[in-house]
Amino acid sequence: MKADDAVVLAQALTKRFGAFTAVDGLDLAIARGEVVGFIGPNGAGKSTAIRLLCGLLRPSAGRAIVAGYDVGREPEAVREHIGYMSQKFSLYGDLTVRENLQFFGGLYRVPRRELEQRMGLAVALAGLEGRERALVRTLAGGWKQRLALGCAILHRPPVLFLDEPTSGVEPEARRKFWDLIHHLASDGVTILVSTHYMEEAEYCNRIALIDAGRLVAIGSPGSLRRRELGGTLYELECSALGAAVAAANSAPGVIDAAIFGDKLHVLMAQGADTAELARLLGRARITAGPPRAIIPSLEDVFVRLVAKPRDRRSGA
Amino acid sequence: MFDRLRVMLMKELLELHRDPWAMFRLVVPLLLQLFAFGYAATFTVNHVATSVLDLDHSQESRGLISHFAATGRFDFVDFATSQADVTRDIDAGRATVAIVIHAGFARDLLNGRTGPLQVAVDGTNSNTALIALGYVGRIVARYQADRTGVTVPAAAAGASGVSVTLRERPWFNGGLEDRWFFIPGLIGTLTLIQVVSLTAFAVVREREVGTLEQIMVSPIRPIEFILGKAAPFFFIGLGEVLLITMVGEWWFHIPFLGSPLVMLLGASLFLLAALGLGLLLSTLSRTQQQAFALNFFIVNPFFILSGFAFPIAAMPAAMQWFTWINPLRYFLVVTRAVFLKGVGIAVLWPDLAVMGLLGAVLFGLSILRFRKSLD
Ligand SMILES: Nc1ncnc2c1ncn2[C@@H]1O[C@H](COP(=O)(O)OP(=O)(O)OP(=O)(O)O)[C@@H](O)[C@H]1O
Ligand SMILES: [Mg+2]
Numbered sequence: 001m002k003a004d005d006a007v008v009l010a011q012a013l014t015k016r017f018g019a020f021t022a023v024d025g026l027d028l029a030i031a032r033g034e035v036v037g038f039i040g041p042n043g044a045g046k047s048t049a050i051r052l053l054c055g056l057l058r059p060s061a062g063r064a065i066v067a068g069y070d071v072g073r074e075p076e077a078v079r080e081h082i083g084y085m086s087q088k089f090s091l092y093g094d095l096t097v098r099e100n101l102q103f104f105g106g107l108y109r110v111p112r113r114e115l116e117q118r119m120g121l122a123v124a125l126a127g128l129e130g131r132e133r134a135l136v137r138t139l140a141g142g143w144k145q146r147l148a149l150g151c152a153i154l155h156r157p158p159v160l161f162l163d164e165p166t167s168g169v170e171p172e173a174r175r176k177f178w179d180l181i182h183h184l185a186s187d188g189v190t191i192l193v194s195t196h197y198m199e200e201a202e203y204c205n206r207i208a209l210i211d212a213g214r215l216v217a218i219g220s221p222g223s224l225r226r227r228e229l230g231g232t233l234y235e236l237e238c239s240a241l242g243a244a245v246a247a248a249n250s251a252p253g254v255i256d257a258a259i260f261g262d263k264l265h266v267l268m269a270q271g272a273d274t275a276e277l278a279r280l281l282g283r284a285r286i287t288a289g290p291p292r293a294i295i296p297s298l299e300d301v302f303v304r305l306v307a308k309p310r311d312r313r314s315g316a
Numbered sequence: 317m318f319d320r321l322r323v324m325l326m327k328e329l330l331e332l333h334r335d336p337w338a339m340f341r342l343v344v345p346l347l348l349q350l351f352a353f354g355y356a357a358t359f360t361v362n363h364v365a366t367s368v369l370d371l372d373h374s375q376e377s378r379g380l381i382s383h384f385a386a387t388g389r390f391d392f393v394d395f396a397t398s399q400a401d402v403t404r405d406i407d408a409g410r411a412t413v414a415i416v417i418h419a420g421f422a423r424d425l426l427n428g429r430t431g432p433l434q435v436a437v438d439g440t441n442s443n444t445a446l447i448a449l450g451y452v453g454r455i456v457a458r459y460q461a462d463r464t465g466v467t468v469p470a471a472a473a474g475a476s477g478v479s480v481t482l483r484e485r486p487w488f489n490g491g492l493e494d495r496w497f498f499i500p501g502l503i504g505t506l507t508l509i510q511v512v513s514l515t516a517f518a519v520v521r522e523r524e525v526g527t528l529e530q531i532m533v534s535p536i537r538p539i540e541f542i543l544g545k546a547a548p549f550f551f552i553g554l555g556e557v558l559l560i561t562m563v564g565e566w567w568f569h570i571p572f573l574g575s576p577l578v579m580l581l582g583a584s585l586f587l588l589a590a591l592g593l594g595l596l597l598s599t600l601s602r603t604q605q606q607a608f609a610l611n612f613f614i615v616n617p618f619f620i621l622s623g624f625a626f627p628i629a630a631m632p633a634a635m636q637w638f639t640w641i642n643p644l645r646y647f648l649v650v651t652r653a654v655f656l657k658g659v660g661i662a663v664l665w666p667d668l669a670v671m672g673l674l675g676a677v678l679f680g681l682s683i684l685r686f687r688k689s690l691d
Binding site: 054076080082092102105107 | 319320322323326327330331334335525526527529530531532533534535536688689690691
């Protein structure tokens with residue numbers, strides 16, 4: 001994609017808090033209607049990056065262009081064109097569903113004629129018909145989050161930044177929330193959404209893996225799985241997982257071995273033989289099942305890219 | 317501008333309306349302090365514990381003692397028999413004042429000489445001591461006048477034949493009631509304390525809860541946010557001014573001689589400054605704890621260095637300079653003048669003008685300092 005086409009563009013975007021670098025030279029380009037997921041562990045810098053893109057934080061270096069406006073130079077123009085859901089739930093608990101919608105609609109100066117209709121849509125979108133007069137703090141998590149989304153899109157922003165909108169929400173409600181996201185994207189809204197949940201990454205058009213403030217990899221879930229592993233992934237059941245990792249890593253042809261739940265995942269170079277692996281495990285007195293070639297999950301990719309950056313560097 | 321201001325206002329009022337403790341928090345502390353000051357805060361010294369030692373045992377000495385008793389200001393806790401008793405009374409804190417009439421008092425008076433009278437005062441509380449001494453002086457003068465049938469200054473000036481009589485006639489507060497001084501002063505003081513902390517907390521709470529971030533990401537302008545935040549507290553402040561004024565008048569019977577309109581104008585300008593101060597504090601604090609500490613740190617000096625209780629003229633120069641930028645100082649002048657003197661804008665305009673200026677500056681600063689950024 002050419003940078004000119006990007007609705008959200010970050011160039012060497014950097015944020016330092018004192019000596020600590022929370023976002024480190026982020027380059028990112030998102031096209032219209034794309035759903036891009038920010039994935040990364042706690043403290044990776046996801047929220048900080050989103051706040052930089054919203055103009056809530058001033059970058060220490062680099063720049064960002066959102067909806068055609070330079071965030072540093074025209075922050076107010078950017079604000080008119082974005083919707084944002086912060087990681088903390090941030091509607092007014094002591095106000096009713098309707099009053100919250102009226103408040104945010106007023107902040108964005110939605111014309112009064114349209115506001116009524118849009119509020120109706122937002123209520124429907126949140127599944128809160130008939131509960132317009134309920135105080136927001138009495139709503140359950142899933143409804144709250146969908147209402148917050150409803151408030152964030154009252155002014156029909158072409159770009160949405162959603163910071164962990166589904167955290168602490170039960171799976172069923174999470175799925176509903178993602179339906180809404182895709183519905184908006186199909187209308188041409190560009191969406192950047194951060195999440196902790198690996199399975200949600202699969203719902204994104206592209207995933208940006210963030211670790212320690214750096215963009216580690218970016219691509220579609222499929223391409224990330226194919227490209228980033230560079231080998232065949234085998235799964236095997238075995239005893240003494242800790243010892244098994246050590247033994248497997250010393251086997252020829254093994255790129256990497258890691259514990260995955262109660263199983264061992266071993267990445268082997270293309271065309272390498274698994275017989276030697278089984279022999280080494282046996283010699284270490286580990287009872288192991290037969291290695292099965294599997295399609296890597298994003299979590300596998302993530303573990304490879306994020307959890308072992310030191311190995312990769314020293315191995316390269 | 318007005319659309320956003322309107323929704324900000326609506327939201328603030330709804331939140332206030334939904335807060336079941338709001339009324340309680342606004343009114344009860346105010347009334348408690350008002351009554352505490354109304355009843356407890358007084359400079360008047362009454363029922364001073366007094367130890368008496370009469371070594372003269374004459375009709376004259378007993379006459380002097382009865383003059384002391386007649387005023388009701390002095391309670392005799394001990395009729396001592398020796399100087400040592402008196403010393404012990406003062407040391408032990410049983411008596412604040414000791415009156416010692418030495419032997420020969422009557423004889424000296426009858427011979428036209430000055431009778432020896434010794435008064436010892438416990439100076440630990442210098443204020444009480446000074447006031448009690450003042451009473452002693454007046455009682456002795458009265459005694460002398462009663463005895464000779466001549467007023468004191470005239471007797472003293474007798475030789476030159478000039479006769480001067482001092483008649484005290486305090487203006488504006490004929491009975492010299494401390495309450496008349498304190499309660500009008502409380503309007504500004506209590507309102508300042510309330511309004512500054514309410515405003516500061518209102519913004520910081522939104523920051524802590526996270527709603528401020530959601531507001532900052534919207535295209536709202538700082539002035540719209542600040543005005544929307546401040547306006548409800550402005551009216552709350554006016555309500556508090558009204559409440560104290562009414563209690564002062566109907567419960568404590570403080571005269572209100574001036575114009576309610578001048579009072580309203582003064583209160584409005586003063587509230588502008590108080591709100592500006594609260595908003596400024598809120599832009600300086602990240603958490604409610606910080607706001608609390610800062611509030612305490614700032615409001616107390618404003619209170620002490622205002623002339624509410626301690627005269628500004630008696631303060632060191634540096635502190636006197638500080639009082640120039642203290643809006644409370646000016647509002648105290650206005651309230652006391654409106655209540656007790658009944659003067660109007662013709663006299664008070666300089667104070668009103670300075671309050672307006674301070675309000676504009678503080679408000680302007682808080683708008684400038686309110687950044688729509690989390691840095
Ligand atoms: N205002 C700040 N001052 C100093 N450090 C900060 C500030 N904001 C964030 N940080 C630090 O920057 C790092 C990245 O924080 P950020 O909130 O962006 O992470 P995150 O990826 O969103 O994490 P999480 O998944 O927990 O939300 C963290 O180590 C955090 O402590
Ligand atoms: Mg975060």
